[in-house]
Amino acid sequence: MENEARYKPLRLKHQSINRWRIGQTIEQRVRFEPMTMDGDINAWLLEGFAIHENPCRKEFVTKRRENTPEPPGRMEGGAGTGGGADSEPSELYFPWGNPRVERSGFWMVPTHLSTYAVTQIHSPRAHKSKLKLITCGSITLWINGKLVDDFTPFTRNHEAEKEIEVEWMEGIHTVAVCFEDLAERDTQYYFRLDYMGTEDIDIVLPLGGDVKEEEVRQLENALSEAYFSRDTVFSGPVVLNIRNPLNREIPFRLRFGSDIFGDLQSKDAVLPARAEAMELGQAEDFGMGYKYIELSARIGSLSIKKRLGVQIYPESALEFMTEGDIRARKDAALKTIAQYGEPNIHTALALLKTDGSVEAAEAMIRVGMEGINSRADCSDFFLVSLFRIWQDYRDSGLFSEAFWEEMRECILNFRYWMDEPGDDVMWFFSENHALLFHTCELLAGQLFPEGHFTNSGETGAQHQAKAESRLKEWFERFMAEGLAEWNSSAYFPIDAVGFIQLHDLAQSSEIRRMAKEALDLLYYYMTLNSHRGVLASTYGRSYEKELKGHYIVGTSSMCWIGYGIGYLNNYSFSNVSLCLSEYAPPEAYRKYLTLGKDERFIFRFEQGIGGYAKLYNYKTGRYSLSSIADFKPGQPGYQEHVMHLTFGPEANLWVNHPGELAVHGSGRPSNWAGNGYLPKAGQYKGLGILLYQINPKHDVHFTHAYFPTGIFDEYAERNGWYFARSGDSYAAIYAANGLRLQQHGPDRGKELLSDGLNNAWIIRVSDQDESGSFEQFIERIAGIAITAEGGQHLALNDPDYGKVELQWDRPIIVNGEEQLIEGFGIQGKLEYL
Known part of the structure; x- marks a missing residue:
C-alpha cells in the first residue's frame, strides 16, 4: 500500500467509527415453512410493533447463528466486497452526521441482507480499549484478519448493543465488518461501532492510487453542504445548490423515485468546474411526487453518495384542471392519473377508462400481479382494483383469454388473512391493511363463489361469508373507536379505496351501507382537519413525504375532487376508485373548508x-x-x-x-x-x-x-x-x-x-x-x-x-x-x- 493516498477525516475518542469502504449489499429472497399468525390489529400502536414477530424470523435467526460469515477478501488498495472477494467496493461511505453505517430501506418480501465494510484504524501507541457494537441485525467483526466477535441479536428495528475489549498494537489495524439482517418491510439495516478508549486514534481510509485525498475531502464537504432552496419545485430546472471545489467538472449519476412505491429511475447530471449550483434536470423529468434523489459522484474507482428529498409538482401536469362540477373534477383527476400516475394497477385502470394504451395498461397489471403472486407487502393495496378491472373489462375483448386466466389464478392463489399459512412478510396488523385484506377477500369470494382458493383450501362462498363477518366487525369497531391512525394523510386514502370498492361492488346491502357511512365519516374528519383543502395536522402515522409534500398527497386531491378545494395531482390509490364511483361526499362538509377570515x-x-x-x-x-x-x-x-x-x-x-x-x-x-x-x-x-x-x-x-x-x-x-x-x-x-x-x-x-x-x-x-x-x-x-x-x-x-x-x-x-x-x-x- 506504499503508493496509496490515505484519508484521515477525524480523530476518535468515544466516537463512532463511521467512515468505511463498503461493498454492495447482497440481497437474497428467503423461503420458509408457511405458518399462520394471530393478534389484535391495533394493539401495536400502543405497545410497539415488536409484539408481532413473523414466524419466518425465528427460523432465519436459528440458522444464521449456526453459520458465521466468511471474512472479506484481503486489502488490495481497498477492501473486499464479500466473503473471499478481492475486488474493491464501489462506495466510500460517509456518515453525513449519522453515527451509523446504514443501508436501511423497505423490502416487500423476506430478504436476507448481507454487506461487508472495511476501514483502517491507526493507533499511536499500544493500548486496550472497549468497542461497543450496536445493531438491529448482526455484526461479525474481524481485526487484522482475526475473528473478534459474531454479535447476532436480530432484534427487528430495535437496537441491541454489546461491549467487547480489544487490544491495539501501535500502528495500522484493518477492521472489517459483515452486517446482516432479515428484511421484513421497513428495515433499519445498519451497524455502529463505537470506540470507548482514551487514546486519540485515527480512521485511515485507503483510497487507491488513482484517487487524490484532497479531492475526496473537498467533495465530501461540498456534498455535506448541498441543499435545495425550497422544498417544492413547480417548473423549470430542479437546481441543487452545491459548490464545486475542483478545477474540473464532476459527473453525477442520479437515482430517484417515490418512497416505497414507484419505479426507480436514473439520469446523469454534471457539476461544472467551480460552479455554485447544478441543474439536475427539468421538473417534468422527475414526474410528480415527493422524490428522494440519490446523488452518486465518481472519483477514480470510488463513488460517494448522498440522499436528498424534494417535492416535485410540475405545473405542466395540471393540464386537465377544471372549475367544473364533481363529475368534471373526477374526469380531470382520472386523466391526470392516466397521464402522470405512478405505474401500478390503479393507474392501469385509469388508462383503460380514458382510452389510453391498452398495451401499457396490460404491462402495469402484469407487473402488479407479479408482486401479488409473490405476496409482496402491500399487495392488498393493489389487488383491490383487480376486481373492478374484471367486472368492467372481462368481456371487452381487449385482453387475451390467457391474460384473464392469469388474473383468475392470481386471485385464487392469494393469502387473504393471517390465519392462512404463509412465508411472506405482508403486514396485517393495522386497520388499513385489515380493511383491504377483508375487502379483497369479500370481492374475490363474490367473483368466484365456486372457485377453489388454493392457500386456504376453501371455496369462494366460504371466503365471502368470512369476509362479510370480518368487515362487519371492522366497521363496528371503526364506528365505536374511529381511526387508530388518526388524521393520517398517508392512510386516509388507503382506507378510502376499501370503502369505495365495498360501496360500489359489495353484494351485501348492509356492507354497502356501512361503507357509505365510513366514507362520510372519513370526509368529515378530513374537511374539519384540513386547511384550504390540505390535511396538515397532527397525524397518527406520518412520513416526511406527507409533511413536506402537501401538493401531491392523496388527501389533497380527494378534497379537490370532492369540493374543488385542494390540489389536483396524480395520486392513484384512492382516487381512481373515487373517480369511477357515483359516491359524492356530503355537501354539508364544504363549509369546514371555506371558513371566512372572521370565522x-x-x-x-x-x-x-x-x-x-x-x-x-x-x-x-x-x-x-x-x-x-x-x-x-x-x-x-x-x-x-x-x-x-x-x-x-x-x-x-x-x-x-x-x-x-x-x-x-x-x-x-x-x-x-x-x-x-x-x-x-x-x-x-x-x-x-x-x-x-x-x-x-x-x-x-x-x-x-x-x-x-x-x-x-x-x-x-x-x-x-x-x-x-x-x-x-x-x-x-x-x-x-x-x-x-x-x-x-x-x-x-x-x-x-x-x-x-x-x-x-x-x-x-x-x-x-x-x-x-x-x-x-x-x-x-x-x-x-x-x-x-x-x-x-x-x-x-x-x-x-x-x-x-x-x-x-x-x-x-x-x-x-x-x-x-x-x-x-x-x-x-x-x-x-
Whole structure:
C-alpha cells in the first residue's frame, strides 16, 4: 500500500467509527415453512410493533447463528466486497452526521441482507480499549484478519448493543465488518461501532492510487453542504445548490423515485468546474411526487453518495384542471392519473377508462400481479382494483383469454388473512391493511363463489361469508373507536379505496351501507382537519413525504375532487376508485373548508381504543393549529406527529425530537417525521406547548422545528423568539433552551434547533385582526413572561389568554382552570367562536 493516498477525516475518542469502504449489499429472497399468525390489529400502536414477530424470523435467526460469515477478501488498495472477494467496493461511505453505517430501506418480501465494510484504524501507541457494537441485525467483526466477535441479536428495528475489549498494537489495524439482517418491510439495516478508549486514534481510509485525498475531502464537504432552496419545485430546472471545489467538472449519476412505491429511475447530471449550483434536470423529468434523489459522484474507482428529498409538482401536469362540477373534477383527476400516475394497477385502470394504451395498461397489471403472486407487502393495496378491472373489462375483448386466466389464478392463489399459512412478510396488523385484506377477500369470494382458493383450501362462498363477518366487525369497531391512525394523510386514502370498492361492488346491502357511512365519516374528519383543502395536522402515522409534500398527497386531491378545494395531482390509490364511483361526499362538509377570515372554531374529538388519541384543532380561515394531548409522553415514539401549525401547503411549522440523525433517512421515526421520544403536549386555541424529557441513551440530544424561512413573507428573531409572517397571519416559536437557525446542510434556512434532553417549546399563532401589524405581534409576544423548569413545567402570561401553564402530570391549565381533554367521542364537539 506504499503508493496509496490515505484519508484521515477525524480523530476518535468515544466516537463512532463511521467512515468505511463498503461493498454492495447482497440481497437474497428467503423461503420458509408457511405458518399462520394471530393478534389484535391495533394493539401495536400502543405497545410497539415488536409484539408481532413473523414466524419466518425465528427460523432465519436459528440458522444464521449456526453459520458465521466468511471474512472479506484481503486489502488490495481497498477492501473486499464479500466473503473471499478481492475486488474493491464501489462506495466510500460517509456518515453525513449519522453515527451509523446504514443501508436501511423497505423490502416487500423476506430478504436476507448481507454487506461487508472495511476501514483502517491507526493507533499511536499500544493500548486496550472497549468497542461497543450496536445493531438491529448482526455484526461479525474481524481485526487484522482475526475473528473478534459474531454479535447476532436480530432484534427487528430495535437496537441491541454489546461491549467487547480489544487490544491495539501501535500502528495500522484493518477492521472489517459483515452486517446482516432479515428484511421484513421497513428495515433499519445498519451497524455502529463505537470506540470507548482514551487514546486519540485515527480512521485511515485507503483510497487507491488513482484517487487524490484532497479531492475526496473537498467533495465530501461540498456534498455535506448541498441543499435545495425550497422544498417544492413547480417548473423549470430542479437546481441543487452545491459548490464545486475542483478545477474540473464532476459527473453525477442520479437515482430517484417515490418512497416505497414507484419505479426507480436514473439520469446523469454534471457539476461544472467551480460552479455554485447544478441543474439536475427539468421538473417534468422527475414526474410528480415527493422524490428522494440519490446523488452518486465518481472519483477514480470510488463513488460517494448522498440522499436528498424534494417535492416535485410540475405545473405542466395540471393540464386537465377544471372549475367544473364533481363529475368534471373526477374526469380531470382520472386523466391526470392516466397521464402522470405512478405505474401500478390503479393507474392501469385509469388508462383503460380514458382510452389510453391498452398495451401499457396490460404491462402495469402484469407487473402488479407479479408482486401479488409473490405476496409482496402491500399487495392488498393493489389487488383491490383487480376486481373492478374484471367486472368492467372481462368481456371487452381487449385482453387475451390467457391474460384473464392469469388474473383468475392470481386471485385464487392469494393469502387473504393471517390465519392462512404463509412465508411472506405482508403486514396485517393495522386497520388499513385489515380493511383491504377483508375487502379483497369479500370481492374475490363474490367473483368466484365456486372457485377453489388454493392457500386456504376453501371455496369462494366460504371466503365471502368470512369476509362479510370480518368487515362487519371492522366497521363496528371503526364506528365505536374511529381511526387508530388518526388524521393520517398517508392512510386516509388507503382506507378510502376499501370503502369505495365495498360501496360500489359489495353484494351485501348492509356492507354497502356501512361503507357509505365510513366514507362520510372519513370526509368529515378530513374537511374539519384540513386547511384550504390540505390535511396538515397532527397525524397518527406520518412520513416526511406527507409533511413536506402537501401538493401531491392523496388527501389533497380527494378534497379537490370532492369540493374543488385542494390540489389536483396524480395520486392513484384512492382516487381512481373515487373517480369511477357515483359516491359524492356530503355537501354539508364544504363549509369546514371555506371558513371566512372572521370565522374560527375549535374541534375536539377522540380516536382509537378507549379514546387514546385526544385531539384538538383550532382553525380559522387563515390558519390551523392542531395537537394530540397526553399521548405516551416520555415514551419512545414511532410515526406520531404531535402538533402542527399550517398557513398553507408549504408554509408549515412543527416541532419534533428526531428519531435519527440522518436527514432524509428511512427511519420510523425519521429526522422530521415522528418523535424519538414523545412530548407532553397541551393546546389552548392558538397557543401550543410541548414538554420534552428525552432518554440520554438516544442518539439525538436536541429537538428542532421545521421553519422554512424561504416560504414565509418575512421572519424575525427577538428576545429568544423566532417570528414568521405568511400573508396577514403570524407565528411565533420559542424554546426554553434557546434557538438557533440552521446555516448549513440540506436544512439550511429551514430548521430551528434547540439543544438539550429536557426542554419546553411554545408555538403561538395569530393574525392581523387579533394582533395588529406583524411588528405589533412581535412586540406583544416577545415581552411575554415565561417560567420553565426543564421538561417538567412551563408557565407564561399570554396577552390574550392570560396565565397558561403545562405540567408533566396534568392537562393544560388556563387562568387556574384545568382544560378538559377527553369525553368528546369519535364525533367530537365543534365549537364556533
